[in-house]
Amino acid sequence: MVRNSKASTTRYECSDCGHHELRWMGRCPACDSWNTLVEMRTDSAPAARTEVRRRAAARNAGSAPISRPTPIGQIESSSTKRRPIEPEELSRVLGGGIVPGSLILLGGAPGVGKSTLLTMLCGQIAGQGEKVVYLSAEESGAQVRARAERMGAAHENFLLVEQPVLERVLGPLYEDPPAMLVVDSIQAVMSESIDGAPGLVSQIRTCGSLIADFARATDCAVFMIGHVTKDGDLAGPRVLEHLVDTVLYFEPQDQGEVRMVRAFKNRFGRTGELAVMEMTSTGLRPVRDASALFLAGRRQGENGSCVSCVMSGTRPLLVELQALLVNSQYGTPTRVVTGLDSKRVAQLGAILESRGGLQLTGQDTYVKVAGGLRLTDPAIDLGLTLAMASSLREVPLPVDLVALGEIGLTGELRPVTRLEMRLEEARAHGFRRAIVGAHDAQKLPRVKDMEIVAVRGVADAVNEAFARTGSARA
Known part of the structure; x- marks a missing residue:
């Protein structure tokens, strides 16, 4: 029997990852996506011709032009010209x-x-x-x-x-x-x-x-x-x-x-x-003024709120971190997080309880970044921790306070990058006091009209933040 040289074969390609199968499947075995395999028909003759061309190219490789490596210093350098645009x-x-x-x-x-x-x-x-x-x-x-x-x-x-x-x-x-x-x-x-x-x-x-x-x-x-x-x-x-x-x-x-x-x-x-x-x-x-946008609508004198500053590339942005801790009505406390990694919030809660001396057991925890931002900057660790402490104690933080610092598992506070730029952004929007993580207070930047307090641990930061708020209920 003579085979048809133009015979076609059917295969199925996943529209998500590009994986191929010879038969249809409900779930792609490569990416586990459902109902993504799409039927495709391919000609066997073109595939055979492609193989012939590949072998011919391999045989003729010796006569092809040769590309020799060139020292990088001899490569022509061209200045990158940019077209300015708006906005x-x-x-x-x-x-x-x-x-x-x-x-x-x-x-x-x-x-x-x-x-x-x-x-x-x-x-x-x-x-x-x-x-x-x-x-x-x-x-x-x-x-x-x-x-x-x-x-x-x-x-x-x-x-x-x-x-x-x-x-x-x-x-x-x-x-x-x-x-x-x-x-x-x-x-x-x-x-x-x-x-x-x-x-x-x-x-x-x-x-x-x-x-x-x-x-x-x-x-x-x-x-x-x-x-x-x-x-x-x-x-x-x-x-x-x-x-x-x-x-x-x-x-x-x-x-x-x-x-x-x-x-x-x-x-x-x-x-x-x-x-x-x-x-x-x-x-x-x-x-x-993006910082003013993200702080718009912020209610002063409310517990569970703290302001921090994140770096978005080269741009500092002030953000409001909100936390609400209430007694759980069920056996397993609820944790709802918006704009942050939920595992990170759980980690900070454990550090606050173990190293900060606050009892979070049996508390439903709700955390949100106001303004719809998604944050990954570790500098917000201290601000989020103070917001949780404020909600738990039911005592608001000072309205002119900004908190900056990364928190380790041992409860230590580490300095953040571009601290001076962050503090200048906070000062420009009316904040006059900052609690920052630092090992050496002598190396802190000097910012006009702003009091900068260096702390080395979570417990010290909590005590410093609430020192001027009067009595607090633990």
């Missing part, structure tokens, strides 16, 4: 502007403002006389135009393409590359060389490589919009994040019209930088 918040997160030829991935939940931000950026660059191209694979051209007109971004140099097939778009752009290309979104475009629907791992990987090659070859800055999974992670393979130069992410938060964009990766700047913006009818506008 300044976004420019700072990018490291000072857009680098030509860079590849930037912008992720976030649906409706958070990804397309709005990039439409605003396209209008700004087009208004400077540079050509920009917006590749819309999800929205219609009328929708993009309406958004651009509402934001005042509709310029003659703002070009729009409605085409999901990537090769049909990049081909003409190689001949006349724009200053910036926006791909909306990487999960909606597809390559003709890959069998499968847009959004599959193989499609995202291939399209990402095609876009990266285009950016490097033409010096065109490319922004790719990326979707997120139900867990809040960027959808698609991890190789996409390694491929790009910068990963920006709209952080999930519940602050109404406030939007926060953080740089999780940046080859041309500092990671961890945060841009705080406000969504308006004409687009995103920068928030000049």
Whole structure:
């Protein structure tokens, strides 16, 4: 019997991790995701031809051009020229502007403002006389135009393409590359060389490589919009994040019209930088004083509240830490944490009880970071501990007090980085007293109009914080 040379085989690819199986399964054995295996048909003949080409390339490797290692001192160095952009918040997160030829991935939940931000950026660059191209694979051209007109971004140099097939778009752009290309979104475009629907791992990987090659070859800055999974992670393979130069992410938060964009990766700047913006009818506008925003609505004289200062990249931010401890009505106490790692809160509670001399047994613990922030800075350890002690004692902390310090398991307080910058931010917002972790009080910075108290342990910090509050109930 003669075999059909064009016979096709069926395989199943996981849309979350790219794992392949020869038969359908309800759960992916690689990432344990349910109902993510998608049927794909592949031709056996192309696979055979690929193997033949691979073997031929191996035989001819001796005649191929040779690339010899070069001393790094002999490599031509080029200064990184950046294109300044507005708002300044976004420019700072990018490291000072857009680098030509860079590849930037912008992720976030649906409706958070990804397309709005990039439409605003396209209008700004087009208004400077540079050509920009917006590749819309999800929205219609009328929708993009309406958004651009509402934001005042509709310029003659703002070009729009409605085409999901990537090769049909990049081909003409190689001949006349724009200053910036926006791909909306990487999960909606597809390559003709890959069998499968847009959004599959193989499609995202291939399209990402095609876009990266285009950016490097033409010096065109490319922004790719990326979707997120139900867990809040960027959808698609991890190789996409390694491929790009910068990963920006709209952080999930519940602050109404406030939007926060953080740089999780940046080859041309500092990671961890945060841009705080406000969504308006004409687009995103920068928030000049983010500390005042996060402290807005703070009620003075309430127990269970303490202010600390975190570093977001190079930017200090004042945050309010809130704690509520009440007698548990059940056998097992409840612990609810918002904006922090719950295990970290449990650890600090154990330290406060063991080293601080306070009894937390039988207490339901509720902890929250006001303003919707998610914090990982260890400098907030002391502030959170004092907020818990304030709630337990039912005694408010002084309204002009700020607490900074990392707490170890033995109850010791360790100094934090960039202490002077944090204290200056606190002083600028009316705080006049600071309790900080330090081993040597002589090495503390001097900040005008601020009393700085150095403590070495949790018990000392609790006593110092409540020393001027009068009698306290333990």
